[in-house]
Amino acid sequence: MSAALQRRRRLFQAAFLALFVSAPALDLLRWDLHEAQLWLLGRPWTLGIADFTAGRIGATEVALAILLRAFVPAIVLAVGFLYVAWRWGRLYCGWLCPHFSAVETLDRLMHRALGRASLWDAAPPAARGDWRWWPPFVLLAAGLGFLWAVTLLSYLLPPAEVWGRLLAGESTPNQARFLAVATAAFTAEFVFARHLFCRFGCAVGLFQSLAWMANPRAMVVAYDRARARDCRSCSTAAAPGGSACDTVCPMRLKPRDIKRRMFSCVQCGRCLDQCEQSQAAQAREPLLEWRTGADALRETLRLRAAELRAERPAPQPEEVV
Structure with a gap:
């Protein structure tokens, strides 16, 4: 798959x-500097400002044209783009x-x-x-x-x-x-x-990551920690030395880590592909899979709890007097 x-x-x-x-x-999309004209889907995209300056339309018509042909499309495009990132990541x-x-x-x-x-x-x-x-x-x-x-x-x-x-x-x-x-x-x-530019320099990627992080039910790569020992024999042609999912990640992330440390994940699925190849060679089910909705929320909460337990200092033995 x-x-x-x-x-x-x-x-x-x-x-x-x-x-x-x-x-x-x-x-389909370009800006002509010679004509100061935007072209969109094969046609010049105008806001009626030239017609307003020439006196062919009034202030109400040009204001409505700017609203419907500039602000509304921009808002719809931005909201739709961020919604996709909020649900499924980058x-x-x-x-x-x-x-x-x-x-x-x-x-x-x-x-x-x-x-x-x-x-x-x-x-x-x-x-x-x-x-x-x-x-x-x-x-x-x-x-x-x-x-x-x-x-x-x-x-x-x-x-x-x-x-x-x-x-x-x-x-x-x-x-x-x-x-x-x-x-x-x-x-x-x-x-x-x-990949450094993709991780740290791309504003488009940054806003997608922020939207994704804001949704605890967004799609995440879930890891079956109960079978963690199966990772010891993880090996593929792309990663003969083991840890195939870590090796192939183009963003240099650790797919088995918590969501907060997967901030720049691009949901390419290459880690899932390597995990499936490795485990299938040993007649086992993959340890990594995508999860969304309530399953993603449970995965996020479980990993957050595990992180808190790992960071909690160990209790000190009581001093014997």
Whole structure:
């Protein structure tokens, strides 16, 4: 089940990445700096201010247009987005975000090149890298950095102009400077700080995490502690040294930990996939599973009680006089 879930998640990621790159060219969403005009779903999105300035509509009409075409859609979008996070956590990050898709892809290449998924991770005892994977890793990081830079520029200027000038080698000085600086910044981030940005620098992820933490019934990864001894023999192809669920987490979290320490969990389900693989190889049920609603609340309360018991100082023996 988890393997199929991961295939489905990668399809969602690929589809959203294609949408992210093609949206400006299809006029699905972009801001034209030349015309100071927002394009949405193939049509110019106006608030009636130009008509009001020209005297074609009155103050009431323009105020109503601003309310219905700016404030209401923004509020509905924000509330809907935070509601999804409140119920299920950072699903956008783990299932759609183009940046996170790049993070996971580059992690896999760096693991092949270095024996671990990040420059800042501690090397496993038997970690072995292959230097032949370094050129593909660096080239992909630079290619993604350039793609991100061009795509962001096409959200601000007509995509035909951006791509046309780029292919003809005639980009304006300002466009060339933007592309050079943005490509360098994105490439450096992809090489050195991929998951660090997701954990500590992304405002979209932060607000999702805050909404998720506010709901004790939100979806969580539950751990069957009664079978904790089964973790001793946990091993998969991705983590032959054991602790597979910890090893594969792209956010460097411990999936068996309490919710408070899982603040930046993106609900990617990779820990569940590894747990299922490991336990299935030994004809056992997985120890990790998603839980929601009352089950999630019970899991949260149980882990909180266990944490309090662990932090409580041990009683001191009475002194014998």
